[in-house]
Amino acid sequence: MNILVIGSDSRANAREQNNQTITTGQSSDQRSDCLMLVHVPADRHTIYGISIMRDNWVNIPGYGASKINASLEVGGIPLVVRTVESLLGTHIDHTVMLDFQGFKTLTDGLGGIDVNVTLPFTASFETHHVFPAGVNHLDGQAALEFVRERYSFVDGDYQRVRNQQTFLRALLTKLRGGIQTPAAVLGLVNFAANYLTVDQGYDPASVAILAYGLRTVDPGASVFFTLPTAGTGTSSDGQSIVLPDYAGIGEVAAALRDGTLPEYAAAHGY
Numbered sequence: 001m002n003i004l005v006i007g008s009d010s011r012a013n014a015r016e017q018n019n020q021t022i023t024t025g026q027s028s029d030q031r032s033d034c035l036m037l038v039h040v041p042a043d044r045h046t047i048y049g050i051s052i053m054r055d056n057w058v059n060i061p062g063y064g065a066s067k068i069n070a071s072l073e074v075g076g077i078p079l080v081v082r083t084v085e086s087l088l089g090t091h092i093d094h095t096v097m098l099d100f101q102g103f104k105t106l107t108d109g110l111g112g113i114d115v116n117v118t119l120p121f122t123a124s125f126e127t128h129h130v131f132p133a134g135v136n137h138l139d140g141q142a143a144l145e146f147v148r149e150r151y152s153f154v155d156g157d158y159q160r161v162r163n164q165q166t167f168l169r170a171l172l173t174k175l176r177g178g179i180q181t182p183a184a185v186l187g188l189v190n191f192a193a194n195y196l197t198v199d200q201g202y203d204p205a206s207v208a209i210l211a212y213g214l215r216t217v218d219p220g221a222s223v224f225f226t227l228p229t230a231g232t233g234t235s236s237d238g239q240s241i242v243l244p245d246y247a248g249i250g251e252v253a254a255a256l257r258d259g260t261l262p263e264y265a266a267a268h269g270y
Contacts, residue, residue: 002256004084006097007034007147007164008072014099015197021076030099031069032080033148034164037088039261044216048265049168049224050252051161056229057241058087067241077197087244088227089253095199096207102195103147104140109191110178112139115170119159121152143167157242158226165224172219175211185212223262223269227252 008014010030017028032054039048054069061082063074071083081092098106107113120133123145131146138146147167153159178184185208192204228248235241255264 001040001093002090003038003040004081004092004095005034005036005038006032006072006077006080006095007103008097008099009033010099012099014097014102018072018076018097018197021074022078027074028072028076030072031067032072033069035068035080035084036164036168037084037090037092039256040210040214044213045218046221046223047172047214047217048261048269049165049222051165051224051226052084052087053157053161053226053229053242055157055232055240055242056227056244057233057235058083058244061086065235067239077199087249088256090256094202095197096202097197098195100144104144105195106191107138107140107143109187110171110174112137113143113167113170113174114138115143115146115167117146118166119153121149123149124151125149161226169219169222169224172214172217172222176215176217176219185209188212223265225265225269 008030010017012029014030017030020026021028035052035054037050037052039050052068054067056068057065058068060066060068060071060074060079063071063079068083071080077095077097081095085092115136115138117131117133117136121131123129123131126145127141129142129145147164148160149163150156150160188208188211189204192198192207196204196207198207228245230243230245233241233243252264255261
């Protein structure tokens with residue numbers, strides 16, 4: 001199963017904005033702050049997370065060359081899916097989108113998340129939360145600053161993506177210990193109904209069933225990597241962009257197609 005996880009930077013309601021874009025064709029004030037393809041093997045023993053840097057300069061079908069995060073703005077989730085499917089040559093089974101408020105609510109609803117900070121920093125915005133090295137217990141606000149920060153790092157978005165991967169691994173650890181009862185599953189259903197935007201083939205109960213199934217996943221065995229890039233540059237209109245490494249992306253696409261992602265991830269992931 002391939003699930004595209006989208007973190008919207010909407011300060012409003014990402015679901016309403018997405019629906020308006022799909023219905024009217026008008027752009028909305030949201031982009032994908034986080035974009036990750038999560039591959040879930042049938043045995044549910046591990047997962048593979050492929051982060052796609054938001055500034056990748058790609059072809060957005062029907063729109064043209066742009067940063068990949070603009071696909072959400074101009075075409076909603078369906079265009080994000082078409083763009084990623086075109087880039088990786090693979091089928092996306094389901095989509096899950098969460099905005100800032102939903103992210104904070106999820107983290108607080110789980111009682112906070114314990115994240116191992118390997119590169120200490122102080123957030124450059126909002127509460128300017130301080131993240132010392134080692135295990136940090138993060139509430140929703142601190143977690144949002146953790147996954148959004150980029151200006152505090154020499155390599156900017158590259159470290160931000162690594163922090164997002166670190167957070168997802170920590171979230172899996174929390175889910176493994178926290179979704180063991182019918183009441184916990186029901187709580188997840190209610191959360192999904194209120195805060196998650198999912199595709200038409202999915203519903204809140206399906207999300208909860210999947211999360212319950214993932215309790216068997218070993219977070220330590222799960223592998224994350226970033227879709228290969230060829231450095232940074234500047235677009236013709238002056239935007240700072242990330243250049244895709246199409247040869248490297250082709251290797252990832254082949255691994256997804258041929259069922260050899262475990263071998264690829266063993267060589268390139270962490």
